[in-house]
Amino acid sequence: MARSVLGPEIERLIQLLAKLPGLGPRSARRAALALIKKKDQLLVPLAGAMSLAAERVKVCSVCGNIDTVDPCAICSDPERDARTLIVVEDVSDLWALERAGAMKARYHVLGGTLSPLDGVGPDDLTIDALVRRCASGEVSEVILAVNATVDGQATAHVITDRLTATPVKVSRLAHGVPVGGELDYLDEGTLAAALRARTPF
Amino acid sequence: MARSVLGPEIERLIQLLAKLPGLGPRSARRAALALIKKKDQLLVPLAGAMSLAAERVKVCSVCGNIDTVDPCAICSDPERDARTLIVVEDVSDLWALERAGAMKARYHVLGGTLSPLDGVGPDDLTIDALVRRCASGEVSEVILAVNATVDGQATAHVITDRLTATPVKVSRLAHGVPVGGELDYLDEGTLAAALRARTPF
Numbered sequence: 139m140a141r142s143v144l145g146p147e148i149e150r151l152i153q154l155l156a157k158l159p160g161l162g163p164r165s166a167r168r169a170a171l172a173l174i175k176k177k178d179q180l181l182v183p184l185a186g187a188m189s190l191a192a193e194r195v196k197v198c199s200v201c202g203n204i205d206t207v208d209p210c211a212i213c214s215d216p217e218r219d220a221r222t223l224i225v226v227e228d229v230s231d232l233w234a235l236e237r238a239g240a241m242k243a244r245y246h247v248l249g250g251t252l253s254p255l256d257g258v259g260p261d262d263l264t265i266d267a268l269v270r271r272c273a274s275g276e277v278s279e280v281i282l283a284v285n286a287t288v289d290g291q292a293t294a295h296v297i298t299d300r301l302t303a304t305p306v307k308v309s310r311l312a313h314g315v316p317v318g319g320e321l322d323y324l325d326e327g328t329l330a331a332a333l334r335a336r337t338p339f
Numbered sequence: 340m341a342r343s344v345l346g347p348e349i350e351r352l353i354q355l356l357a358k359l360p361g362l363g364p365r366s367a368r369r370a371a372l373a374l375i376k377k378k379d380q381l382l383v384p385l386a387g388a389m390s391l392a393a394e395r396v397k398v399c400s401v402c403g404n405i406d407t408v409d410p411c412a413i414c415s416d417p418e419r420d421a422r423t424l425i426v427v428e429d430v431s432d433l434w435a436l437e438r439a440g441a442m443k444a445r446y447h448v449l450g451g452t453l454s455p456l457d458g459v460g461p462d463d464l465t466i467d468a469l470v471r472r473c474a475s476g477e478v479s480e481v482i483l484a485v486n487a488t489v490d491g492q493a494t495a496h497v498i499t500d501r502l503t504a505t506p507v508k509v510s511r512l513a514h515g516v517p518v519g520g521e522l523d524y525l526d527e528g529t530l531a532a533a534l535r536a537r538t539p540f
């Protein structure tokens with residue numbers, strides 16, 4: 139009874155908004171109402187931006203970044219040091235490191251961390267692709283910028299083992315990263331300092 | 340420099356998402372990434388739901404509710420008591436009262452509260468329309484369900500003054516509503532009790 143007055147279009151909008159990280163049922167209702175009230179300034183432009191993103195955004199076949207071109211702008215940027223790969227768990231970590239702006243290198247997005255309890259094994263991540271990139275001779279250093287969590291560090295160990303057969307030097311972020319912390323929540327100065335002071339792994 | 344790697348489509352998506360209530364720049368980035376990763380399950384359906392809402396949702400010309408029909412489903416529901424109008428500041432308050440489900444009446448959405456400091460005067464609200472509805476002889480009771488804030492109570496006084504020239508009885512929500520609180524954050528039991536125990540104004 140309670141919701142039936144909303145009409146199916148508004149109900150569906152609220153239900154979908156509630157699936158966004160950071161929005162619960164109550165904030166989804168507020169967001170829906172704000173969208174409807176600002177139809178021309180917000181609802182219509184956001185619907186358009188979403189359609190455009192859905193149409194154009196793709197995953198980079200080289201590094202796993204998301205962009206509207208493949209290879210992504212980072213992979214095809216000649217100004218960047220192609221011999222250094224920064225390995226991250228997720229695109230959000232890549233964005234965080236880019237905001238820090240400390241190093242003009244390239245990236246490799248793992249797509250997560252190894253997590254036996256959640257059923258995430260090596261084949262669910264892009265570790266094989268990373269090993270291939272490193273074995274090609276085009277890469278001389280890999281910087282492991284994974285989260286300082288148990289799963290992140292276990293993943294770093296597995297990757298380091300796999301990379302011993304390649305000519306690359308493996309380092310990791312300096313211990314400026316708080317233990318148990320996630321990269322995406324760190325301030326940019328801490329990220330930049332941790333990159334500069336990276337230690338051999 | 341920092342954001343340029345994102346591409347204009349993703350940047351615009353993040354910028355628009357950050358305008359939603361409850362989402363800041365960081366949570367907008369997380370939401371954008373979640374949308375892109377769940378393209379088929381979330382991004383495409385949400386873009387569609389927004390387009391549909393933009394196309395179909397309109398403001399009810401009788402009560403100010405939003406719906407896909409005008410008059411809205413509440414205004415044209417013969418099961419509801421058309422002689423009782425619940426006056427609310429905002430559509431979100433109407434939704435909150437409907438979730439409480441305590442009273443099958445009709446509504447009048449003011450569109451805000453009088454706020455001289457913010458430049459909101461009587462002409463910016465739907466007070467004149469409320470007076471016209473009450474003068475028509477079709478309404479016998481007006482329940483002022485405005486927020487228990489200074490502006491809300493001042494607005495209630497102005498409305499009560501305007502309605503003395505009409506035949507309606509004016510009441511307000513019982514003091515179960517916490518002073519300074521906003522309706523949309525109240526639990527449904529409190530709202531239902533406050534409606535039942537409404538007092539003459």
Ligand SMILES: [Zn+2]
Nearest residue numbers: 198201210213
């Ligand atoms: Zn790439």
Ligand SMILES: [Zn+2]
Nearest residue numbers: 399402411414
């Ligand atoms: Zn209506």
